[in-house]
Amino acid sequence: MSSLPRTRLVIAIQKSGRLADKSLELVSSAGLRVVKGANELLYRVENYPIDLLRVRDDDIPTFVADGVADLGIVGRNVLEEAAHDPPPEVIMPLGFGRCELKIAAPEGAPFDGPASLAGMRIATTYPNLLSAYLARNGVSAEIVTMKGAVEVAPRLKLANAICDLVSTGATLEANGLAAVATILRSEALLIRAPHPIGGEFAPLADSIVQRFRGVTASQGAKYVMMNAPRAALARITDILPGADAPTVTPLAGVEDRVAVHAVCQESVFWETLERLKAAGASAILVLPIEKMM
Numbered sequence: 001m002s003s004l005p006r007t008r009l010v011i012a013i014q015k016s017g018r019l020a021d022k023s024l025e026l027v028s029s030a031g032l033r034v035v036k037g038a039n040e041l042l043y044r045v046e047n048y049p050i051d052l053l054r055v056r057d058d059d060i061p062t063f064v065a066d067g068v069a070d071l072g073i074v075g076r077n078v079l080e081e082a083a084h085d086p087p088p089e090v091i092m093p094l095g096f097g098r099c100e101l102k103i104a105a106p107e108g109a110p111f112d113g114p115a116s117l118a119g120m121r122i123a124t125t126y127p128n129l130l131s132a133y134l135a136r137n138g139v140s141a142e143i144v145t146m147k148g149a150v151e152v153a154p155r156l157k158l159a160n161a162i163c164d165l166v167s168t169g170a171t172l173e174a175n176g177l178a179a180v181a182t183i184l185r186s187e188a189l190l191i192r193a194p195h196p197i198g199g200e201f202a203p204l205a206d207s208i209v210q211r212f213r214g215v216t217a218s219q220g221a222k223y224v225m226m227n228a229p230r231a232a233l234a235r236i237t238d239i240l241p242g243a244d245a246p247t248v249t250p251l252a253g254v255e256d257r258v259a260v261h262a263v264c265q266e267s268v269f270w271e272t273l274e275r276l277k278a279a280g281a282s283a284i285l286v287l288p289i290e291k292m293m
């Protein structure tokens with residue numbers, strides 16, 4: 001199926017659920033002004049020719065694969081389960097919606113690697129990912145495909161084990177289950193149609209992707225400034241988490257001390273500051289970064 005020509009770029013996002021708020025946040029942080037109008041399906045962006053298509057997450061890979069949407073935000077779990085040919089292209093991970101697809105069995109059940117699953121009945125809403133995992137491990141087991149509420153299947157004697165998304169493990173625990181294997185680590189992804197976005201929308205799509213990249217990269221990143229003894233520079237660079245070469249500038253009227261500025265890609269904890277101080281740094285400032293390009 002190929003879609004009709006459009007006059008606006010379309011980004012597919014989850015309408016409501018675990019990815020919905022963060023997806024809208026990303027769009028707003030990229031400078032798109034979203035108008036939540038009467039139309040529940042389409043939100044308009046007022047400062048660019050862009051629409052947000054708000055749908056169930058399961059439909060996002062299909063809309064993007066078919067070109068109904070140019071870009072989409074969806075979990076890796078949903079994208080890989082969808083198995084489109086050709087599949088939508090992954091542009092980048094977005095750093096939110098983290099979870100794991102795991103196999104879980106009743107607490108205390110003996111488990112000694114994937115081979116223990118042989119001959120079992122495993123309930124899941126991810127039959128494609130589960131069957132690929134079983135095949136990878138040369139295990140033959142029965143897959144019971146469910147629409148939801150997978151975690152109750154063992155209690156109802158529908159299955160011996162389940163394969164489901166886990167973030168904290170609280171749901172498993174509440175149902176007397178324990179994780180025994182991890183099939184997939186997932187997070188929200190920015191995806192696009194299998195064929196590059198062409199025509200008049202290409203530059204706009206490129207610029208939106210660059211902005212999303214900037215917002216995503218600046219999340220958690222910090223700008224760190226301090227004064228330090230010139231002799232301690234190597235040690236200080238080692239301590240700074242995820243920093244490229246820092247900028248070093250002389251301090252007026254001081255011979256052996258310099259100002260050090262660095263962008264740290266990872267969280268800067270109090271422990272890091274204490275180590276910097278122990279290495280001789282003083283006047284340490286940690287500032288948030290709003291945008292990066």
Ligand code: ATP
Pocket residue numbers: 014015016017018019055056057058074075076077078097098099165166167168186187188
């Ligand atoms: P929809 O109505 O859009 O189909 P849904 O019920 O399938 O929604 P949600 O529960 O909102 O989906 O989860 C959306 C996505 O959020 C998941 O596919 C997954 O990528 C991610 N996610 C993050 N943490 C979790 C979690 N603990 N459990 C389930 N999904 C999670």
Ligand code: ZN
Pocket residue numbers: 056057058
């Ligand atoms: Zn869904």
